[in-house]
Amino acid sequence: MRIAVAAGVRGGGVLCVLEEDGTPAGPVQRVPDLVAAVAERERSDAPRWVWASTARLYPRLIEAGVRVGRCHDLELVESLLLGHAGRYGEPRSVRAAWARSRGEPVPPDRLPQEESAQASLFEDDRDQDESADDIEQVVAVHAEQQRAIAGLDGFALLAAAESAGALVAAEMGHDGLPWSADEHDALLTELLGPRPSGGLRPRKLQDLADRISAAFGPRTHVNPDSPAQILKAFASAGLPVASTRAHVLKRLDHPAVPLLLEYKELSRLHTAHGWAWLDTWVSGGRFRPEYVVGGVVSGRWATSGGGALQIPRVLRKAVVADPGWSLVVADAAQLEPRVLAALAGDRAFTDAAAHGDLYAALSDVFHDEGGPPQGAGMSEANRGVWGVGPPQGAGMSEANRGVWGVGPPQGAGMSAREKAKLALLSAMYGGGTSEAVQLLGVLKSRFPAAFEYVEAAARAGESGRLVRSRLGRTCPPPSAGWRELTSAGDDGAAPVGAAAQALRSRGRFTRNFVVQATAADWALALLGSLRRRLTALGQARLVFFQHDEVVVHTPAELAGDVVAAVHDSADEARRLLFGDTPVVFPMEIAVVDRYADAK
Template identity: 55%
Template sequence: MAPRYALVPDPHGPAGRLQPLAEDGTPLGAPVSVASLAEAVAQVEDAERPRWVWAAAESAYAPLLPLRLARCHDLRLVEALLLGQESRWGEPRSLGAAWARLRGLPVPADLPESPGTDEQAGLFAPDRLQLPPGTDPLEAVVAVHAGQQRRLAAIGDDRARSRFRLLVAAESAGALLAAEMAYDGLPWRADLHDARLTELLGPRPHVAGTQPKRLAELAVELQQALGARPFNPDSHGQVLRAFAERGIQLGSTRTWELRGVDHPAAALMIRYKELSRIHVAHGWAWQDAWARGGRFRPEYVVGGVVSGRWASRGGGALQIPRSLRGAVVADPGWTLVVADAAQLEPRVLAALSQDAGLARTAAAGDLYGALAATAFHGDREKAKLGLLGAMYGQTRGGIGPLLATLRHRYPAAMGYVEAAARTGEDGGIVRSQLGRSCPPPSADWLDLTEAPETAGDAGGRSARARGRFTRNFVIQASGADWALALLAALRRRLAVMASGTDRPHLVFFQHDEVVVHTPIDLADAVVAAIAESGEEARMLVFGDTPVRFPLTTAVVECYADAK
């Protein structure tokens, strides 16, 4: 077991305090105050390679960068996992909240997340720890960590406990990586971004808040196509009324619905929505705020989605449009290695359910193609539609016969998701492969489903909706388990390839896709490291399963060339 050290930075300068801990959290010595926390931590890291224990990576690790640490125990992330395990999902998870629960004190609500990079300094303020006045932060870190270790030791049987400890380690490794990616940034060419925006939207408006030329032109074309009466194309209600006046009844302005409308205004509206989304989410104002100094530096939120997937606090890191990926260009002498997991969720289902037939189908490079060949007379679209319907609980649109075929061919896989759906419909809790818990049903849900005589069909609809959620949760959350293990394994391998500024480093992560920025001469080694890490993650999360999780890799100068 690696030694452990509790760490608390001084919020007003480079100093801080450390304290060595036993595996169970018992202090092994008195706290040590140091004038330079970064220097002291670097010395301990080189000598002992410990697991660092802190309140949250944002407040403890970010001030130490560019120093790289191998492992940590992030109290805030672990608290959230444990609360879910204990059926207390959603309770406050800050250091102060965990401390209050230990002491029987009133539990403070979590503060809102940081709104942006310009307010990073606020993350280091003592009040963000939510501790009562006069409380020693190091004492709280040590006590909360010891409490968490006791709670971890009390989890179920050995197998469940081992898996959950792996989840804790992987989630904490994600905290390290999220801080590092925000620090290093994704290479971003502002000149190429600006040229693409100009091509799509017209020149940058001189007056802030003014609509770009192309959007303004599209708005006029829309009005003319719908009878020349002025309306705001950004207003959902006004758009619906404008179409209705031309005899076109729309339930919404969603793109899929507009595509079914045989009128020139529908295509114009779709194009307006596409360009408006780029302008608002990744336009010039976005560039000014998030893509400075040749790097895009988003704020990742580890476990920000209930399934364990990451979210982003700002910058739209998880939604970089394909039309703008040409701005992501490697530095001179460097390249990008882009890897994504092919058809991850159906492979996760095969591994979870241990369905031998689906495992054999998943052995092929194109799972949907293999499924089509064996069960759907070569119709790949039907195969994909049926399997996605099984995983997401879709029953409409003629999908029934497809599901019947899948039940016949893959009874274990279909039984697995249907059992998860029934658990959800009954108000139960389902968990990922490593033990991440789904949220419990709300009080309103319980009121609807427990009183069918008064709720009518609303209770049934609510129960079925929760069943669809839990059906997919077990797959999506287990996929997130695998992705976390992949990230931790890849981060470890990259760290030993080189040192300092020549080290390959992860710069982007999106559910089942990673991007590594690497010196060109190390690109082949990075490709091999990604494959090895994927295989390690498969074994760690799913054990000795025949299901493989192939990763498609591309070595490119520009992100747009990866696909």
């Protein structure tokens, strides 16, 4: 059963029971208390709720103690369908979808500040007729989406998983991650000195700033927060550099370098997660992040504040379970290479991925590196990019940014396992060193289907085509500017300069997208499955999610059941996406009192 929902005036609203195809199964029902009506129908029927936006409606239900099992989030699904049609970024609201289906002018989506400026949900001043119009639009848009989904293989699961993720996000924002403000303050004091006042630097940062200036000589004053001043000071010292990035500074032999590196690290902590962050984001012993489901084009989540996806390792000491409770921390091991193995169906690669440690299982292949891959077998995205390293930032997982942060390991000092890891990362991200070139040759010869899967995605990107995840999440199309730039080579000449770089860049993006977006699909399926199992257990709550890692806050006596639920959910996610693949998706799980003790 599905029930469409529209919020009305003064806490009331409108419900409409729907068939699975979205057609109304009965008349519209007005209710004076929408929260109570949803609670009653959830207990009696456990329907799939159809509403415009989980992020706007569900928090009010949670505050009232009402949690639902399933929903269909019209805005999130509209975004997925627009993306699949190559119309990424078009307005996704119910009224926009309604207008689009009727051939009327499409209104822009409201900005977040415009949404908050509207009258409070359940307490607005709209007249009775407007809520009726809302339910008509909700019902019509849902029916249109159901018709579109029916023609797309796998998309029904994607819509359900994305909507379930929205429920999880809202619940995590409400429940919060257990956080000790006292522990956090003590850590900051230990690392930075006592809390400063009046916008001054903490004592440790000021000491480092003074020593940095002194390192450049008595006549030089350098503000370490000013890249321009740092560059000027190094140039005056006969060490001209193009940037103040850590990997650039590490090449310099100057006494200011270690001081600057330490200052940058501590300053980042103070700015992003210092006392101001603590005052803003932690209350009642909980950190309550504001997740944005599907906030990244690959399907990964973002946050609208609080930096939940970038909690520094040192501050994980402040994440402490309540007395009598435990934290179950679960991390998907080597998720993206396993996803590639399952996607490609490469028999040899799949056999290796059926083991616990994929890199170790592949290590025998890399005892003899072999020669570099030959040009004819490689896409334009790979030719000419070796030696510049993989793309940095939003396109890479947190784990892989850490791998590449100081450059990949080199030469004879690499173990066979490290070689396997380097080759796989290079294949998925489209970059590497001269060592990676040789290792990619081995990967291509031994696992041709896996290599070709990402190569095909890269070629599709270079030609301006769209690529999709396993369930149908679709990459954005190239811009008009990209097409104009890269069309310069249509006369038969090979693209050069900016055009060649644009081709390589999009090829790297699409080769990674097919893997990373499918990994996001798998993670959403894991979340939905785990949420259902935790609900059956009772008090255990999902409280944190980061790409391929989840944290559950649970009564200590239920920790063993939660561990089993995590394993079962990972296996269910594998089956939902990949059927009977032999590829395993093991979860590394720790039951701890403090998040920092998990790794």
